[in-house]
Amino acid sequence: MELQEAKDRFIHTWGTLATQWGINRTMSQIHALLLLSPKSLNADEIMEELQISRxxxxMNLRDLMSWGLIYKQLLxxxxxxxxxxxxxxxKAARQIGRERRRRELSPILETMEDIKxxxxxxxxxxxEFLKVVNDIYAVAGFADNTLDLVTKSEESWLTSTFVKLFK
Amino acid sequence: MELQEAKDRFIHTWGTLATQWGINRTMSQIHALLLLSPKSLNADEIMEELQISRxxxxMNLRDLMSWGLIYKQLLxxxxxxxxxxxxxxxKAARQIGRERRRRELSPILETMEDIKxxxxxxxxxxxEFLKVVNDIYAVAGFADNTLDLVTKSEESWLTSTFVKLFK
DNA sequence: TTGAATTTTCAAAATATTCTGAAAGTTTTC
DNA sequence: GAAAACTTTCAGAATATTTTGAAAATTCAA
Incomplete structure (x- = not known):
């Protein structure tokens, strides 16, 4: 079946892309599967679909929930x-931005402060050493602020105002 | 020695942080070492300093050059x-943004177009399936544009204009 | 309560990534 | 053009990460 083929390709590719930016392949595949599934799925269905262990x-459902990308549903x-x-x-993208900010930028800011x-x-x-440390602190802070700004905003506002303004 | 200790801590921590966002530990440590070194270093000096093989x-110097984060110098x-x-x-941060855009976002855009x-x-x-694919395409495109915008800009312009405007 | 259904944990196995070191390749000097 | 100085490559070793599957823990219905 044609559509199913495209979906499988999507799930597979999504998993491969994810590894390239430091995210677990299976986690991404489960996320992709749930993104494409009209109805919510249970563990057995996911095991069956992706041919992976319970x-x-x-473990990965847990992880995805901690990223705020999926929800548990009790039927x-x-x-x-x-x-x-x-x-x-x-919304999912903003969630990813928020988490990466917390997981990647915050530790840099904390460490640089500590070292200073x-x-x-x-x-x-x-x-001379402190200049490097301070510069990194400033860059990380800038990235943190920018991401914060963007992730706090609504899509409509962003596309209509932000992009036009700077294009 | 106190300063040397701080430098070592910086190099070590930088390596650890890097693994958290999908970058090779040694590559980050070499980068940190070169960032802190007032004079340029050769392979033997780096081997000695970080206790790693030739x-x-x-391999990692090569990688760092492909990221545009270090330069070869012939004395x-x-x-x-x-x-x-x-x-x-x-400048280094803009370089990282540019590369991540190329390495992480471009493949998503290409893949989504292909699947469509x-x-x-x-x-x-x-x-329904195409809606998901299109939405991801749009989000990736937005991120790509935004990063492009930010990485193309100069620091001074960014801090003075951009941040104030949106704070 | 009990016990069946379900989820969670975690040690060991499988897989993937990174690192080593010596051999092969290249460049430069004499 | 040969040898010394240096760089690159890459197969195998070491290390790190992910996955499995079965046992333990939890939840729920009766």
Whole structure:
């Protein structure tokens, strides 16, 4: 079937792309599967569909929830837990931005502050070192602010105002 | 020595942080070492400093050059090749943005276009699938544009105009 | 309660990535 | 043009990450 083929290709490619930017392949594939699924899926269905183990599914569903990209759903009359992806891609993207900010930029800012505190003397060598540390701090801070700005904004506002203004 | 300790900590931490966002630890450490080094270094010096093999140093220097984060320098009267980091951190950051755009966003855009072409029928199921693909395309395109905008700009312009305007 | 259904955990296995070091390749000098 | 100085390559080793699957924990219905 043609459509199913395209969906499979989407899921597979999404997994491959993800590894290129440091994200677990299976996690991305589960996310892609849920994005494309009209109804929410349970662990068994995901295992079956992607041919992976129960533990793997469980672990990655957990991860996806911590990224805020999927939700757990309890269906009435069902014991099993069902999962659903956030279908608003713009919302999902903002969520990814928010998490990357927290996971990647915050640690840089904290570490640079810490290191600055550790250098007490004021020799020329120390000054030179501190310049690098301060510059990195400033760049990370700028990126953090910019991402914050963008992720806090609504899609409509962004596309209509932001892009036009700077194009 | 106090300063040396701080520098070592910087190099070590930089390597650890890098792994968290999908970048090779050694590559980051070499970059950090060159960032902190007032003079350019050759392969032997880097091997010695970071206690790693020649092959490893060579491979990662190559990688760093492809990212545009370091330069090869040929010193007169010296046979060995020396390496120097781009010391303008803002310039380096723009370089990273440019490369990530090329390496992470471009493939998404290409893949989504490809997949769209592959779906020919116009059933409701296909329409639903294409909506997801199109949305992802739009988000990736937006991110691509925004990064392009930011990386093309000069630091001074950014901090003075951009941030104030949106704060 | 009990026990069946389901989820979670985690040690070991499988896989993927990174690193080493020596051999091959290249460049430069004499 | 040969040898010394240096750089690159790459197969195998080391390390790190991911995955499995079965046992343990939890939840829920009766």
């Amino acid at each position: 533990g793997n599914v469980n 009435p009359g069902e014991r099993k837990e069902y999962f659903q992806a956030e279908k608003d891609i713009w 505190k550790g250098v007490s003397d004021n020799s020329p060598e120390s000054a | 092959g490893n140093v060579n 007169p009267g010296e046979r060995k090749e020396y390496f120097q980091a781009e010391k303008d951190i803002w 072409k592959g779906v020919s029928d116009n059933s409701p199921e296909s329409a």
